[in-house]
Amino acid sequence: MHFIDVFTVWGLIITCSWLRICHGEDPPGHGQPLGKHLSPLGITLIGKFSTPSVFYEHFVKVGKPIFMKQALLNSEYPAFSKWNDYYFREKYGSIEVSVETSKKERRNQEPTSMPMADFLNIYKREDVYMVQRANEQMMEDIHVPVTLQCGGFQRVLQDAVVWFSSGNTRSVLHYDVLDNLLCVLEGMKEVLLINKTYSHLVEAHGFDQDGMYSRVDVDSVNMKQFPRLQKVPWYQARLQAGDCLYIPFRWYHQIKSAVGRNLALNIWFSHLWAFDQSDCDKHTQFNLTVPIKTFGVASPNEQVRSLFLEFFYGLEEVNKSSFFQMIPVEQKPLEELFAVIDKDKNSVLTWKELYLFDIDDAVRQFPNIFHSSILEKEKVRDESENIEENMDDDEADMTDEIDIPERKNDIPRSQMDNSDSKIIVDDITEHSELKSTIKVKVTPKDKVEEEKQVLEEKQDLKRKPTVTEDSKDTVLKENIKDKKHDEL
The missing domain is CATH 1.10.238 (Recoverin; domain 1)
Structure with missing residues (x-):
């Protein structure tokens, strides 16, 4: 009897091994939320708004994200301090707002509209998500940080968009052709970012070129249908109230929010190919933030430029x-x-x-x-x-492309108190480490810089977190560990 049991056990072991060899184990990240296939890379982090020249030279020009931790906490930013439900109802209650009828983004599903007062009545219990281009009234409470106040940034501000829900929202994996400054006013958002240099991997299977998004299920990735995603390095940022994140144009990203009242806004701006330092030199002082009406929203043709x-x-x-x-x-x-x-x-x-x-x-x-x-x-x-x-x-050689039925495209979500205290903007050195309606892709002119970025990212995978300090700033490079959130 004893020998029979041993032979039975060995038979089971051999059978299981054969099955794994013949049928293959599931690849890393299969059936899990997007990003579980590899550990994330860290993002440059500073504890304030970056100055325009440093922001351009170290991040916009080279196409790298930057995490501005608690930047809003040090400024008098009306939307951050005032935008509670009571204020919304009193000031904006009659405004018609655009509402998506699923917290998990579905590009083939048209949004509906309703007065904001009606949205306030239902958003805590229904599967709805307000994605609203800021109108004239809302613009009064939206400020532009010092980061975008000179050098040409102030002339290419395209839009501001408000994102409001009771949490547990999930966007598709997509890219935009506008630069994006995303700020969280309440709650927490987790942002997954992928460098545009990996377009040949991200767009290899099931990518909607017109809509600029992947059809991959961000909650449960089918790595057998999207095999090339297994090799894609990614960055992670967890934004809490008061945090802002720069998302470079054409970088792929996917955003999800934690359960609970969740409010954010982003400012879209056209990508600058040159920075006008002389424009900044004309100023000796800047407000930390100023109303967006100070500069106004640029013509859509600035994006054409x-x-x-x-x-x-x-x-x-x-x-x-x-x-x-x-x-x-x-x-x-x-x-x-x-x-x-x-x-x-x-x-x-x-x-x-x-x-x-x-x-x-x-x-x-x-x-x-x-x-x-x-x-x-x-x-x-x-x-x-x-x-x-x-x-x-x-x-x-890994697999042939999976045929996926075409879906109807909708329009991408983007259509996007003056502080009395003055600050002197020093020439500091920071050490480097939502969707638009126009479709355009990276040209070969980006290739040299992008190849450098790929090499840097591969080195980052082996690099331990470091802290660098100088006389003006502390910049933290860190790999943020995965942890399970309520929305998962």
């Missing part, structure tokens, strides 16, 4: 020869546009000239130039991605 100027990124100035070579349209209208931009008539375009010409008037006069150049940019990027994908032999 940003896409157009990407052709010239990396050049100190643009002469006629470069201008004509970069833009894939006939020369005569290009000569006319060049003359419009070249204010000093020296046949060389400076970045100041490229950012100060009237973009609305130019789009009206030369619509074909802007339309054709942006389409050509997408074509070049798509061809570049195809080459990159074909070179990735190991991943290409």
